[in-house]
Ligand SMILES: Cc1ncc(C[n+]2csc(CCOP(=O)(O)OP(=O)(O)O)c2C)c(N)n1
């Protein structure tokens with residue numbers, strides 16, 4: 001057995017079933033070990049996509065995601081995906097396959113200092129060395145899975161990969177758990193919730209990693225808390241719940257802000273400020289923060305109290321306190337939700353982006369998974385798409401990188417082959433990652449790839465208009481498509497120009513054998529009303 005075999009056997013023992021990446025000569029020993037060892041190598045079109053796909057695999061499987069690249073430009077490409085796992089806190093192992101040990105640090109083709117490159121975007125960046133492979137890998141896996149979860153980078157020189165070893169498979173220790181919050185902190189939080197007349201909870205991204213998300217719903221119901229969520233936390237509790245207010249700080253954010261500012265206490269439940277800082281929306285309302293980290297707020301925020309510790313423990317203990325009453329009426333919440341949802345859908349004769357998003361929702365069963373991307377469409381999808389279960393609404397909002405949606409959808413379909421998965425992305429994002437259409441084709445996965453073809457980098461266009469800059473450099477194409485090409489890389493492409501045609505085409509694509517590209521030619525002028533209002 002060589003060290004590459006030992007690495008693969010250890011990854012497999014950690015529950016890792018596949019790794020995403022692009023090879024070079026230096027990667028071949030690892031790929032051969034993966035082939036023999038039963039960890040699938042998934043070839044992507046770009047290493048950035050490999051990183052995004054690994055991030056999403058980590059979110060969905062409970063084992064770290066795995067991505068692999070060559071040195072230099074392979075490593076720099078990979079960084080865009082690994083950074084996503086860092087800010088959005090997904091467990092991930094990234095391996096760069098390097099030159100031979102005696103060449104490291106010399107002026108040799110493609111060589112750069114990988115540890116310097118990965119240091120700011122990983123929990124650790126470690127060299128893999130002869131005789132220390134098992135211990136390094138076990139430590140890396142444990143660190144990636146310990147809260148807050150995140151990526152660990154490992155650098156593997158080619159001679160080390162190929163060297164024979166008699167190291168045994170390392171024992172894998174359970175990840176470290178966060179300490180429970182002190183009793184006094186829980187007690188004070190319970191008092192604040194009991195005293196509030198109009199408390200509102202806002203669920204954030206840390207809650208996505210709870211061991212038992214049902215505790216969140218029990219706490220909300222126990223305290224009768226109307227709850228909103230950030231973009232990433234949508235679906236942690238079914239948004240059809242009568243206490244659900246929907247998403248904050250996306251389309252029609254002013255409607256949500258107005259409601260939030262009518263509260264007398266905001267309760268952040270696993271609210272990670274990486275998605276949006278409190279001071280953007282909280283106004284004068286006092287804040288009770290319950291999270292895994294000490295809160296990061298501007299001096300203007302009225303921080304009433306914070307509880308720092310393991311979320312399963314905090315929420316479980318708070319839900320075990322006597323129930324308290326408040327003055328919320330179900331009608332108030334329902335009326336607010338109706339007004340919010342109506343404002344998101346300005347009337348138009350045209351086939352609008354919001355109508356396209358609703359059509360895709362209609363076509364996807366409630367347990368289906370949506371992966372989408374970064375742009376004005378993100379704002380619109382986050383506000384108007386009802387998410388019904390955890391892990392069904394895949395987006396990056398901490399890292400917020402274009403190019404996430406398509407590799408995320410591919411990774412989701414591989415991790416959950418039994419579930420319908422849809423990719424819904426802007427045309428700018430499609431142009432950035434359309435090579436991954438070939439990846440989906442090669443994998444043979446059923447995947448509708450819906451492109452909202454509005455001919456603009458619409459989010460940046462909206463910003464140009466708001467800031468009174470002339471429109472410049474944000475138009476993707478001057479004329480409307482007549483028809484899309486017959487196929488991309490052998491994947492059939494369909495053009496649609498109405499909501500009904502879109503819903504029907506998506507349903508057909510969900511029943512097809514492989515991927516389908518569906519180009520919805522939409523009018524997104526309404527973003528000027530709904531986005532960054
Ligand atoms: C890697 C990266 N580059 C640039 C940006 C800035 N950015 C955010 S949204 C966006 C436009 C996306 O265009 P498109 O996919 O067409 O979506 P739309 O805004 O039209 O819905 C850009 C350039 C980013 N978030 N990530």
Ligand SMILES: [Mg+2]
Nearest residue numbers: 426427456458
């Ligand atoms: Mg666009």
